[in-house]
Amino acid sequence: MHWQPNEFVLLVSPEGKRLLVKVEDKRFSTHHGEIDLSKLQETKPGEAVFTHKGVPFLTLKPTLYDFIHRLKRRTQIIYPKELGYILMRLGIGPGSRVVECGAGSGALTMTLAWWVRPNGKVFTYEREERFAKLCLENLSWAGLKPWVELKLRDIGAGFDERDVDAVFLDVREPWCYLKQAWEALRGGCVLGILVPTTNQVSEVLRGFEEVPFTDIDVLEILLRRYKPVAERLRPFDRMVAHTGYLIFARKVLGK
Numbered sequence: 001m002h003w004q005p006n007e008f009v010l011l012v013s014p015e016g017k018r019l020l021v022k023v024e025d026k027r028f029s030t031h032h033g034e035i036d037l038s039k040l041q042e043t044k045p046g047e048a049v050f051t052h053k054g055v056p057f058l059t060l061k062p063t064l065y066d067f068i069h070r071l072k073r074r075t076q077i078i079y080p081k082e083l084g085y086i087l088m089r090l091g092i093g094p095g096s097r098v099v100e101c102g103a104g105s106g107a108l109t110m111t112l113a114w115w116v117r118p119n120g121k122v123f124t125y126e127r128e129e130r131f132a133k134l135c136l137e138n139l140s141w142a143g144l145k146p147w148v149e150l151k152l153r154d155i156g157a158g159f160d161e162r163d164v165d166a167v168f169l170d171v172r173e174p175w176c177y178l179k180q181a182w183e184a185l186r187g188g189c190v191l192g193i194l195v196p197t198t199n200q201v202s203e204v205l206r207g208f209e210e211v212p213f214t215d216i217d218v219l220e221i222l223l224r225r226y227k228p229v230a231e232r233l234r235p236f237d238r239m240v241a242h243t244g245y246l247i248f249a250r251k252v253l254g255k
Helices: 037-042 064-069 080-090 107-116 129-142 174-184 198-208
Strands: 008-012 018-022 027-030 033-036 048-050 056-060 097-101 121-126 148-152 164-169 185-195 213-219 245-251
Touching (some): 033 037, 064 107, 080 164, 080 185, 080 245, 097 107, 097 174, 129 148, 174 185, 174 198, 198 213, 198 245
Parallel strands (some): 097 121, 164 185
Antiparallel strands (some): 048 056
């Protein structure tokens, strides 16, 4: 089946540069010349489209990974190496109702929205208007806005939602909001937290002594990539190592 109008396409240049475009009546400039994006409708996924200079660009179906790496950002985002693990630990799937606090640029919001479709909902809280606007802009760009309800306010007074399937806190002082998270969650469901420093982890653990959560787990995820050359297989010289500590815990109805 050929590419359809308004569909996202991942273009890959001969040297491996990746570009995310839409099928539309527009010319797209690259370092190898212009591509008539309307001509993509004559191409099937996996085939090449050519610039006006005759240089081939491979056309591939983009994944959520590609969207996350190309969203507009003004804040540090949660990396894909954590995003997939967060989804599994929170138990996110189609139909899930999830509360998220600290939308930022919207990387986690997009990921949650992608997986709760078609009948789930993400309730995201953000207290800074500039970040709320950016998050909504990224959601609209990716076509995921219908599955998100964004609320511009602080969460000190708590969340509106009750009996949700998961809560995730990406805020500076998450230990201040453990009670609010407990009140929003269904019994036995999971709270997730991301913090960048060990002293913040310690504060959260102290907070759990006052709020009935159990099954507490603290971890970090390191990712090392390898150069895909069969004759000289070795790691890349640089890696994204520490990006944050993850904390997970389950709501219980009493200790």
